[in-house]
Amino acid sequence: MKRNLQKFGLACGAAGSIVLPQAITGTWPQLFASAAPFASGTVPGCTGVCGSCGGSCIAGVGALLWLGCCTYLKKGERP
Amino acid sequence: MNSKLFYLQRLLGYCLGFVLFYEPFMLFGKLTESFFVETGFTSIHVPCARIPLANILTGEWLASGPTSLFFCLLLAVTSLWFGPLFCGRLCPAGGFSEFLSRLLPDKYKIDWSKYVPILPLRCGFFAGFLFSVILGLGVPCAYCNYYALELFAGFLHTGHLLGASVSLMLTFFVCYIILGLFTKGGRGYCNLLCPVGAMCSAFHVAGSCLPGTFKMQIDKSGCVGCGICANQCPMRAISVKNGKAAIDIRHCIVCGQCAHKCPKHTIKYLSNIQVKEEQQ
Numbered sequence: 001m002k003r004n005l006q007k008f009g010l011a012c013g014a015a016g017s018i019v020l021p022q023a024i025t026g027t028w029p030q031l032f033a034s035a036a037p038f039a040s041g042t043v044p045g046c047t048g049v050c051g052s053c054g055g056s057c058i059a060g061v062g063a064l065l066w067l068g069c070c071t072y073l074k075k076g077e078r079p
Numbered sequence: 080m081n082s083k084l085f086y087l088q089r090l091l092g093y094c095l096g097f098v099l100f101y102e103p104f105m106l107f108g109k110l111t112e113s114f115f116v117e118t119g120f121t122s123i124h125v126p127c128a129r130i131p132l133a134n135i136l137t138g139e140w141l142a143s144g145p146t147s148l149f150f151c152l153l154l155a156v157t158s159l160w161f162g163p164l165f166c167g168r169l170c171p172a173g174g175f176s177e178f179l180s181r182l183l184p185d186k187y188k189i190d191w192s193k194y195v196p197i198l199p200l201r202c203g204f205f206a207g208f209l210f211s212v213i214l215g216l217g218v219p220c221a222y223c224n225y226y227a228l229e230l231f232a233g234f235l236h237t238g239h240l241l242g243a244s245v246s247l248m249l250t251f252f253v254c255y256i257i258l259g260l261f262t263k264g265g266r267g268y269c270n271l272l273c274p275v276g277a278m279c280s281a282f283h284v285a286g287s288c289l290p291g292t293f294k295m296q297i298d299k300s301g302c303v304g305c306g307i308c309a310n311q312c313p314m315r316a317i318s319v320k321n322g323k324a325a326i327d328i329r330h331c332i333v334c335g336q337c338a339h340k341c342p343k344h345t346i347k348y349l350s351n352i353q354v355k356e357e358q359q
Binding site for chain 2: 007013022023059067070
């Protein structure tokens with residue numbers, strides 16, 4: 001039961017790591033305003049305002065951070 | 080088949096994928112335009128299954144265009160019946176990542192399956208992709224490895240790398256360096272993040288219940304549990320339990336690497352019916 005809950009938590013966290021960064025950058029487009037001129041035109045639909053395209057780069061980094069956190073915590077659990 | 084020939088065969092499959100889906104060739108788009116329907120433009124976005132998947136979810140499936148919808152349907156049907164053949168034998172992005180990882184010795188690589196349970200994370204990331212599309216938060220092109228590879232492939236024939244492309248660099252770094260070069264098997268992105276791969280695997284799992292469908296099968300009576308297949312599997316889909324190898328079809332991409340490396344030749348790509356006939 002605990003193991004299943006842990007897996008569910010991992011899955012929810014993974015989903016959140018994709019959704020949340022996009023939601024945050026979508027809600028506050030000026031959050032990464034300084035990066036916008038560089039990011040503009042590099043992904044389809046990018047307007048140069050971070051978040052308006054869905055935060056492509058942020059989602060990738062978010063997923064990687066979640067993966068890193070899980071690995072770090074699991075490694076800590078090992079005897 | 081000797082190793083060189085096997086790898087050459089696999090490499091040719093990925094090269095064919097590149098010629099079919101990437102500029103400057105884009106043979107898939109050209110063939111579709113010649114025989115079926117005008118695609119309007121040629122890019123990896125025409126055959127990409129993420130866009131129709133997202134459009135179907137939002138109810139705007141007609142916005143995808145017939146070529147994209149056809150390709151998405153083709154992937155679903157082939158995965159249902161023959162397994163994720165596209166992932167294992169044709170996808171140039173996955174192939175590039177896998178072959179890139181062969182450049183580095185194993186001691187520098189992370190075996191994600193040893194640290195985290197892959198399946199919940201894969202399902203979670205896939206759910207995240209679906210929710211971000213349903214909730215209107217993101218575009219299906221978010222963290223796309225196909226597109227990252229297309230832009231770098233474009234550099235080879237145009238000489239332009241879309242200067243200072245922060246987003247592209249980050250996506251490429253995540254897909255091909257962290258989850259490719261520094262991942263055991265080189266298929267970290269395919270195993271964890273790829274929504275198309277997750278979709279194909281879901282169809283593969285669903286198809287395994289149907290009669291006549293194909294998957295990698297292990298003849299347990301001949302398996303000696305040496306673990307070579309488990310070590311060689313790029314998707315880390317094989318484990319050795321009680322002295323016998325077992326394939327987790329939820330991750331298997333039917334690349335054939337395990338069957339090639341098996342010293343006892345106990346792993347084969349067979350249909351359910353063929354297995355039953357062999358057992359009788």
